Amino acid sequence: MKSFFFRIxxxxxFLGSFPLVNAQSRLFVPAEMTQAYxxxxxxxxxxxxxxxxxxxxxxxxxxxFDPDAGTLRGSEKVKYFNQSPDVINQLVVRLYPDxxxxxxxxxxxxxxxxxxxxxxxxxxxxxxxxxxxxxxxSSGRSFWRTNRLSRSGTNMFIPLEKNLRPxxxxxxxxxxxxxxxxxxxxxxxxxxxxxxxxxxxxxxIAVYDDIDxxxxxxxxxxxxxxxxxHDYEVEITxxxxxxxxxxxxxxxxxxxxxxxxxxxxxxxxxxxEVVKVVSEAELTEGxxxxxxxxxxxxxxxxxxxDFAFCLSDSLVWDATSTETQKGxxxxxxxxxxxxxxxxxxxAAIARKSVIDMQENIPGLPYPYPQVTVFQADQxxxxxxFPMLCNDGRVRNRADLIDLTYHEIAHTWFPFxxxxxxxxxxxxxxxxxxxxxxxxxxxxxxxMGDPMYGNVLSYTRIAGTIDDLPLITPSKWLNxxxxxxxxxxxxxCAFHTLRDMLGDEMYKKCIQTFILRxxxxxxxxxxxxxTFNDVSGKNLDWFWKAWFFDYxxxxxALGNVSVKGKNVHITVEKRGSMPIPVYLKIIYExxxxxxxxxxxEVWAKGKDFTVVSFRAEKPIREIxxxxxxxxxxxxxxxxxxxxxx
Numbered sequence: 280m281k282s283f284f285f286r287i288x289x290x291x292x293f294l295g296s297f298p299l300v301n302a303q304s305r306l307f308v309p310a311e312m313t314q315a316y317x318x319x320x321x322x323x324x325x326x327x328x329x330x331x332x333x334x335x336x337x338x339x340x341x342x343x344f345d346p347d348a349g350t351l352r353g354s355e356k357v358k359y360f361n362q363s364p365d366v367i368n369q370l371v372v373r374l375y376p377d378x379x380x381x382x383x384x385x386x387x388x389x390x391x392x393x394x395x396x397x398x399x400x401x402x403x404x405x406x407x408x409x410x411x412x413x414x415x416x417s418s419g420r421s422f423w424r425t426n427r428l429s430r431s432g433t434n435m436f437i438p439l440e441k442n443l444r445p446x447x448x449x450x451x452x453x454x455x456x457x458x459x460x461x462x463x464x465x466x467x468x469x470x471x472x473x474x475x476x477x478x479x480x481x482x483x484i485a486v487y488d489d490i491d492x493x494x495x496x497x498x499x500x501x502x503x504x505x506x507x508x509h510d511y512e513v514e515i516t517x518x519x520x521x522x523x524x525x526x527x528x529x530x531x532x533x534x535x536x537x538x539x540x541x542x543x544x545x546x547x548x549x550x551x552e553v554v555k556v557v558s559e560a561e562l563t564e565g566x567x568x569x570x571x572x573x574x575x576x577x578x579x580x581x582x583x584x585d586f587a588f589c590l591s592d593s594l595v596w597d598a599t600s601t602e603t604q605k606g607x608x609x610x611x612x613x614x615x616x617x618x619x620x621x622x623x624x625x626a627a628i629a630r631k632s633v634i635d636m637q638e639n640i641p642g643l644p645y646p647y648p649q650v651t652v653f654q655a656d657q658x659x660x661x662x663x664f665p666m667l668c669n670d671g672r673v674r675n676r677a678d679l680i681d682l683t684y685h686e687i688a689h690t691w692f693p694f695x696x697x698x699x700x701x702x703x704x705x706x707x708x709x710x711x712x713x714x715x716x717x718x719x720x721x722x723x724x725x726m727g728d729p730m731y732g733n734v735l736s737y738t739r740i741a742g743t744i745d746d747l748p749l750i751t752p753s754k755w756l757n758x759x760x761x762x763x764x765x766x767x768x769x770x771c772a773f774h775t776l777r778d779m780l781g782d783e784m785y786k787k788c789i790q791t792f793i794l795r796x797x798x799x800x801x802x803x804x805x806x807x808x809t810f811n812d813v814s815g816k817n818l819d820w821f822w823k824a825w826f827f828d829y830x831x832x833x834x835a836l837g838n839v840s841v842k843g844k845n846v847h848i849t850v851e852k853r854g855s856m857p858i859p860v861y862l863k864i865i866y867e868x869x870x871x872x873x874x875x876x877x878x879e880v881w882a883k884g885k886d887f888t889v890v891s892f893r894a895e896k897p898i899r900e901i902x903x904x905x906x907x908x909x910x911x912x913x914x915x916x917x918x919x920x921x922x923x
Contacts (some may be wrong), residue, residue: 283692306819307750307827311490312804321802326795332362333697333799334487335642336509338586343516346473346590349459351480356791359443360485367443370405370433371493372426374398376457378465378498380573384432386499386757388902393460404452427491430723432497434485450882453482466662466669467587470655471616473521474591476669478662483849486699487799496551496701501757503700504693506584507920510796514650517574517590521596522557524586524614524651524889526665527580535574540567547598548610553626557596559617582798584694587664589614589653597626601634603644609633611648619672621679625652627720632684635718636691640782641789646695652683654879677726684715695795703803704753704761709769710789730774730907736767738909742854743829749826752805771832771909772825773913778859778908779821779877780814781885788813820882821857828856835915836903837887841894848874848890848901848918854911857881860888861905 311821315321318469319330342353361367377383380397403410416429421525429436434508443449460471467478479498485495486507494505517523523535528557532541541554543826547554557567568574580586594614603609611829614624629652633645647666661682662669665748668686673679692707693697701709716729740746756764777785792809807822833854840847857878865871880888903916910916 305495306804306807306823308804312802313338315489318489321805323808324648324794324812325805325807326812327805330364331799332364332436332489333507335360335507336484338481338509338511338513339800340481340511340513340586341516342514344475344477344590344808346475346518346521346592349461349469349475350456351455351477352456353458353481354454355481357484358448359451359454360448361443361487362793363489365487365492366445367487368439368448370437370439370451370824371485371487372437372451372453373485373497373498374400374455375431375433375483375498376459377430377459378479378500379434379463384497386501387465393463395458395460396455396482397542399456400435400453400482401456402452402454405491406441406450407439410437420686432499433915434495434497435482440510447499451484452468455482465919470657471520471591471593471651474589474593474655474657474827476587476589476653476655476662478585478587478664478669479538483709486800490800490802494699494701496754501761502566502704502753504801505699505701505893506697508582508584508697510582511580511586513578513580513586513588514575515578515588519571520593521574521590521615522567522596523576523588523590524667525576525578525613526583526586526667528648530577530579531575534592535568535576537567537569544598548600550599551601551630553597553599553630555595556598556612558781559595562593564593577785579688581645583665584697585664587667589651589667589669594653596653597623599626599630601630603633603637603704609645609646609647612649612651613654614651615654615670619654619656621673621676622654624676625670625679625683627684627686628680628738631718631722632680632715635684636714638686639717640786641793642689642786643691643790643793648691650687650690652686661686663687663694665690665694680719680722681729682883683786684718685711688714694787695777695798696793697798697800698860699800699802701754702752704765705749705769705805706801706806708765709773712766712770713773721892728906730770733767733770733774734906734909737771738911740766741909741911742833746831747830748828757853774877775825775858775908776818776821779879782816784788820884821878824856828855831911832856832858832909833915834858834860834903835912836918837899839901839918841898841920844893844895846892846894846898849887850903851887851892852881852885853915858908858910859905860890861903862890863902864892864894864898865900865902866894867899869899870896 285348319328322329336357336359338357340355342351344351369859377397378385379395381394426438467476469475482824543556565682595617597613600608600610611629616624652668661671663686670682688711691702692710698707719729740763747760787808791813831854835851835853836848837851859878860876862874898920901918904910
């Protein structure tokens with residue numbers, strides 16, 4: 280007989296020990312967070328404080344890029360605004376390509392042929408005063424001075440002759456040159472003879488915030504970004520017949536594309552269907568751009584935390600769009616290798632991803648004017664920048680859905696909410712890892728449970744000495760513990776939280792968190808306290824177990840009492856992390872039912888619960904657990920009825 284199961288919500292008997300909940304559930308709050316509460320920049324209910332502030336800048340960048348040599352020569356004018364209450368006596372400028380500089384600070388091994396000169400600074404002017412670059416102190420060690428120009432790791436420290444007071448601004452002009460080595464594909468790089476994804480490429484003023492002051496952490500190849508929100512006007516000059524996509528909106532289509540291609544872009548901007556802007560045949564037939572040796576592409580982007588671009592003379596270009604708000608549409612582009620399987624669907628899948636995020640979780644309009652998904656078949660990918668995704672090869676359609684949605688989901692974390700990925704990478708990757716689940720399963724039910732991969736990856740390390748609390752700053756992590764704490768473990772925590780709160784409350788909490796911290800820099804405690812505030816529940820017991828403590832999830836079947844039709848099942852909580860109780864009851868006739876209690880059953884510190892129900896038929900077997908939730912010991916989750 281074919282088995283079938285139906286789900287029953289069970290109200291378990293609240294039995295077990297009742298420790299002092301307040302004492303056990305109180306969260307650790309670091310001194311810098313307490314100081315932020317006292318200074319009024321943040322509030323204990325998860326809101327920004329009345330005295331919250333954030334600095335910003337305006338960038339005007341001009342760059343020439345040679346795709347054959349990988350050399351970029353650029354100049355930029357930056358106006359930096361001090362909106363803090365502090366007097367600032369230096370600028371900290373990030374020179375990301377110094378990751379590969381000989382003697383640099385890095386936490387990954389790279390081939391000797393990838394080691395380079397790093398960023399060559401040709402000229403530096405602060406407030407109309409040119410800086411003598413010959414006196415630059417340089418060291419591979421992590422150090423900084425406030426009284427002289429110095430470079431350390433991937434940072435340059437620029438002393439200010441005149442202190443930057445609250446409400447004032449400073450002008451910086453810099454000329455630089457960098458050559459990106461072929462073979463380097465850490466979140467960016469060359470993906471073909473004239474196909475590049477260029478990121479971490481321009482001198483960028485670091486974050487100065489209310490918690491740490493200047494962010495002086497080096498980019499060492501593991502941790503990603505932490506940026507303020509800036510305005511960009513960028514001009515990039517390339518060889519003719521090379522196409523370019525970037526953060527922001529193209530300002531000069533008439534100067535860079537021939538009329539028929541401009542017309543197709545215009546058509547796609549109002550179409551729900553995918554338009555082939557540039558086909559594979561047209562790439563070889565040409566021309567696509569005006570027939571000039573050099574073409575300058577101009578892009579503009581407002582209130583974004585970074586700027587990246589990609590270029591190619593061999594990728595096809597699809598485009599479509601969708602409505603985000605009444606009267607507004609978002610343009611959706613896909614630039615991909617025509618030989619890559621499944622990517623002919625990429626633009627349509629990106630469109631579905633944008634729509635799904637608007638209609639479901641987080642349920643907010645897509646905030647930018649466009650999004651572009653870039654893919655080249657040579658090498659990996661899987662990296663996000665505002666309005667721009669770097670995808671890699673995929674094994675199947677389900678992978679394409681998951682990867683594309685994941686990278687676009689980063690729009691909310693860390694781009695709209697300015698997450699500090701250098702310290703708390705789980706605050707964005709954890710969300711992005713599970714946002715695609717519903718759409719992925721809807722589009723391809725044969726893929727199975729979308730959470731299974733996260734559960735499997737986390738349980739490989741759960742409960743070992745390498746399983747570190749999620750609150751551990753990401754800057755101290757690398758290797759497998761970094762991946763676990765950034766992707767898999769937080770995904771399991773957020774999925775458990777959603778299951779416990781229910782879809783509507785979970786969505787309300789996420790929406791509120793985004794709206795509170797849009798254009799700001801939230802910390803984990805702002806996140807925890809917002810969920811507590813919006814849900815009306817003190818969830819500190821949950822945060823403590825999943826984010827602060829060493830521990831692991833482990834539920835076990837205890838005593839099973841069957842007296843006639845009355846069944847009482849004891850479920851023991853042997854691990855410290857709360858997960859829901861799923862019981863599968865299998866009857867002798869191979870039919871069955873599922874009994875469920877959310878993880879909230881463990882809120883008061885119990886170490887066991889009893890699930891009671893009436894069985895109308897003889898029971899053959901009871902199985903505890905669900906593949907959507909981690910459990911470190913599957914060997915204690917099965918019970919068989921005694922044979923007569």
